[in-house]
Structures are given as C-alpha cells and as structure tokens.
Amino acid sequence: MAYDVNIGAVHAAARSLAPGEFASSGAVFLRRAAKEKITKESRVSESERIIAQTENYCAHNYAPKHVVIATGEGARVTDVDGREYFDMLSAYSALNFGHRHPEIVAAAKEQLDRVTLTSRAFYNDLTGEFCERLAALTGKEAVLPMNTGAEAVETAIKTARRWGAFVKGVPEGRQRIICCENNFHGRTVTVVSMSTDESARRGFAPFTEGFDVVRYGDAEALERAITPDTVAFLFEPIQGEAGVILPPDGYLKAVREICSRHGILMLADEVQTGFARTGDMFACDHEGVVPDVYILGKALGGGIMPVSAVAADKDILGVFEPGSHGSTFGGNPLACAVALKAMEILVRDDYPALARRKGEKFLKELSFVKNEDILQVRGRGLMTGVEFRIPAAPYVAKLMRHGILAKETHERTIRFAPPVNIPDEQLDEAIRRIKAALSQ
Numbered sequence: 001m002a003y004d005v006n007i008g009a010v011h012a013a014a015r016s017l018a019p020g021e022f023a024s025s026g027a028v029f030l031r032r033a034a035k036e037k038i039t040k041e042s043r044v045s046e047s048e049r050i051i052a053q054t055e056n057y058c059a060h061n062y063a064p065k066h067v068v069i070a071t072g073e074g075a076r077v078t079d080v081d082g083r084e085y086f087d088m089l090s091a092y093s094a095l096n097f098g099h100r101h102p103e104i105v106a107a108a109k110e111q112l113d114r115v116t117l118t119s120r121a122f123y124n125d126l127t128g129e130f131c132e133r134l135a136a137l138t139g140k141e142a143v144l145p146m147n148t149g150a151e152a153v154e155t156a157i158k159t160a161r162r163w164g165a166f167v168k169g170v171p172e173g174r175q176r177i178i179c180c181e182n183n184f185h186g187r188t189v190t191v192v193s194m195s196t197d198e199s200a201r202r203g204f205a206p207f208t209e210g211f212d213v214v215r216y217g218d219a220e221a222l223e224r225a226i227t228p229d230t231v232a233f234l235f236e237p238i239q240g241e242a243g244v245i246l247p248p249d250g251y252l253k254a255v256r257e258i259c260s261r262h263g264i265l266m267l268a269d270e271v272q273t274g275f276a277r278t279g280d281m282f283a284c285d286h287e288g289v290v291p292d293v294y295i296l297g298k299a300l301g302g303g304i305m306p307v308s309a310v311a312a313d314k315d316i317l318g319v320f321e322p323g324s325h326g327s328t329f330g331g332n333p334l335a336c337a338v339a340l341k342a343m344e345i346l347v348r349d350d351y352p353a354l355a356r357r358k359g360e361k362f363l364k365e366l367s368f369v370k371n372e373d374i375l376q377v378r379g380r381g382l383m384t385g386v387e388f389r390i391p392a393a394p395y396v397a398k399l400m401r402h403g404i405l406a407k408e409t410h411e412r413t414i415r416f417a418p419p420v421n422i423p424d425e426q427l428d429e430a431i432r433r434i435k436a437a438l439s440q
C-alpha cells in the first residue's frame with residue numbers, strides 16, 4: 001500500500017496516552033502523533049484519518065482490523081478508499097441476511113413513516129404480533145423482548161432465579177446457575193461474572209454471585225455440579241467466541257435429559273447460533289432437543305438494529321409481573337417491524353437449508369487447504385472455524401489483502417460466518433480467495 005504513514009504508530013500514540021489524557025484532550029494525542037511523524041503534511045488516506053480519529057475519541061474496548069467500511073450490500077462491503085471486500089464475519093451472525101436486505105430495509109422505512117417508539121406504558125400495534133410470531137417460531141408460549149444479546153442473557157438469568165425461588169422452591173438468595181468454561185454471553189457485570197476469560201473480568205470485581213463453572217461438552221461434569229440449589233444450566237450449543245467449539249455428539253441430548261431429571265432449566269444461548277446460522281433454525285435442533293428457554297438476539301434484528309428476546313413457556317416466563325423487569329426500547333415498533341420481516345424471510349426462503357448446503361461446501365473446500373500451520377477446520381452450517389498452531393493475525397491480514405474480511409478469535413482461530421444468503425457465485429469467489437490467502 002502506498003501510504004507513508006504507519007497506522008501502527010497511530011495506534012501506539014493512542015495507546016501511550018495516560019487515562020486522563022485520553023479522556024481530556026485530543027490535542028495531546030495529536031502532539032504525540034506528530035512525534036511519530038503523523039503530520040498534516042503526510043499523505044494520509046481517508047482510512048488512516050478515520051482510524052486515527054476513532055482511536056483518539058473512542059474507548060479502546062475493541063481492536064478493529066484496519067479497514068474502514070463505508071457501504072455494504074449483501075455479502076459485500078466497500079471501504080472509504082473504494083476497496084471492496086467480502087464480509088465473512090457478518091457482525092458475528094447479526095448479518096445472516098446480509099447488509100441492507102432490501103425487504104428488511106423497506107419494512108424499516110415503512111415503519112419509520114408510521115411510528116418508531118412508544119412508551120411501554122401503552123400498547124402498540126406490533127409488539128404482540130412480534131411476540132406471537134417468535135413464540136410460534138420457537139415453539140414456545142411466550143416471549144420477553146429486549147435489545148442486545150447480553151440483556152437477553154440477563155433476562156434468562158433473572159427468569160431462572162425467580163423460577164428457582166417461586167416454582168422450584170429454592171430459598172431466595174441460594175439459587176445457583178451452572179455455566180461453562182470459555183463461555184461468551186456478553187459484557188455486563190453479571191454476565192462477565194460467569195466468564196473464565198481474565199481479560200473480560202480484570203478490574204470489574206465485585207462480581208455477581210451464584211454461578212458454578214463446568215467443562216464445556218462434558219455432560220458428566222454438569223451432572224456432578226448439580227446441587228439442590230441449582231436452578232439452571234446456561235450454555236451455548238456451539239461456543240462461538242471461544243473459537244467455534246462444537247460439543248461432542250450427544251451432548252445436547254444428554255444436557256436435556258440431565259436438566260429434566262434434576263428439575264433444572266436448560267437455558268440455550270442461541271444469540272449467535274440461532275436463526276439458521278448452523279444449518280438448523282436453532283443449533284439445538286441438530287440433536288432434536290428443545291431447551292426450556294431460548295436466548296436470542298443478533299440476526300433477529302435483521303442486520304439493522306439490536307433486537308433480542310427470551311422465549312419460554314408460561315410456567316417459566318410467568319414469573320414476571322409488572323415492574324419486575326423491562327426495557328424502554330424492548331419490543332419497540334420499529335424493532336418489531338424489522339424482526340417480523342426478518343422472521344418471514346428466514347422461513348419463506350428456508351435459510352436453514354441455505355446454511356446447510358452452502359456450509360457443507362464451504363467446510364469441504366476449506367479442508368482442502370494445504371498449510372502446515374492449520375491445526376483443524378471445523379464447523380456446522382455456515383459457522384466455521386479454522387484453528388492454527390500459531391497466532392492467526394498474519395493470516396487475517398493476508399485475507400484482507402485478498403479482499404476477505406474475517407477476524408481471529410482467541411488468537412489462533414479464524415471464524416468464517418458469511419451471510420446465509422450469500423449468492424453461490426460470490427461464495428465460490430470468496431472460497432477461491434480464502435484458499436489463495438491461506439495456502440502455503
């Protein structure tokens with residue numbers, strides 16, 4: 001690339017700011033950046049300018065790759081300097097419908113011209129329809145709408161605790177929830193209280209109590225951890241953030257059986273795996289298993305806005321009464337219009353079948369890549385992980401040079417999750433580029 005400015009220097013300058021400096025002054029950053037020879041006279045591309053601006057003014061809670069996306073359509077995005085890429089990460093499955101699906105955009109625009117937000121103090125004409133439709137899709141009796149995935153997880157935790165106290169009869173304050181090593185359920189204090197990832201926890205104590213951690217994929221460990229105070233088991237049917245970790249065959253069935261036998265709730269976090277990503281409508285379908293509570297998010301928002309929910313039967317969700325839980329934006333009419341259209345397309349166009357068919361091809365083709373650094377290629381549907389023996393970042397950079405956007409998770413695994421509706425010829429082209437970038 002013909003830049004005479006090193007973006008690494010921009011990052012280094014931003015990182016070298018003391019916390020107070022970061023909070024108080026962009027000028028300090030610019031002085032330091034100048035020292036690193038990032039001057040107005042430098043031939044700075046639009047991407048570099050925006051990256052520097054973002055690093056200066058945004059908290060550094062992410063480490064984005066150096067591409068600045070300006071537009072997106074379907075599976076393709078274009079950066080501010082006009083370079084085109086295939087988006088093979090899809091906002092961690094929030095873009096199962098691709099960027100700006102025309103029907104979802106049209107539904108949003110139509111709703112923008114009617115009403116977007118109503119106080120939950122009143123009814124609106126879409127929340128009920130949305131809940132009914134999502135209940136039907138999950139086979140559950142009721143739905144509690146929220147916004148982000150982490151909020152849906154929080155909602156499931158509150159549901160399980162109340163159910164434990166009110167229905168199961170565990171003394172209030174004693175309810176415990178079992179979760180898994182290397183889980184990822186979001187970023188709130190309660191949610192990171194379950195995390196076994198030190199970088200997600202450091203400095204955020206005191207944590208929420210009441211969680212027990214067991215090894216993922218180990219049904220016996222789950223059973224051993226259950227006590228009379230246990231009210232639920234919370235897990236991901238495939239661990240996404242941990243590096244597309246598939247549990248052993250039979251795990252989901254065993255979990256279902258253990259939860260039923262011990263009278264505890266099975267809480268499936270399908271925020272990332274749900275809505276067709278893994279080749280079934282929900283990843284639990286793979287073993288014909290129905291959890292007590294579905295935790296849903298990401299793709300439910302059609303790639304347009306945050307929409308999340310929990311779905312369960314009334315003997316479970318009935319533990320809430322007015323005032324016990326809620327969210328100003330949860331179930332707002334704009335979100336409902338978007339999610340209703342997304343669910344319509346999901347079923348009408350049989351997205352699970354699309355993910356299955358395209359995913360099989362993708363996985364097969366990637367397993368042909370010859371590279372000593374690759375330890376394993378694994379996945380289900382269109383949720384694929386390529387695990388390396390070494391840090392994967394250099395390969396991610398190589399993929400970008402081939403016009404492929406993806407990112408490593410947990411340092412060594414590159415997750416590929418293209419939009420489920422990526423056209424066949426685009427998928428073929430993406431596969432060709434990935435093979436070129438990853439082959440030795």
Ligand SMILES: Cc1ncc(COP(=O)(O)O)c(C=O)c1O
Nearest residue numbers: 148149150184185186269271272
């Ligand atoms: C399995 C799972 N649960 C919950 C979340 C949190 O969702 P959000 O980022 O919308 O809060 C994520 C996000 O990646 C996730 O993968």
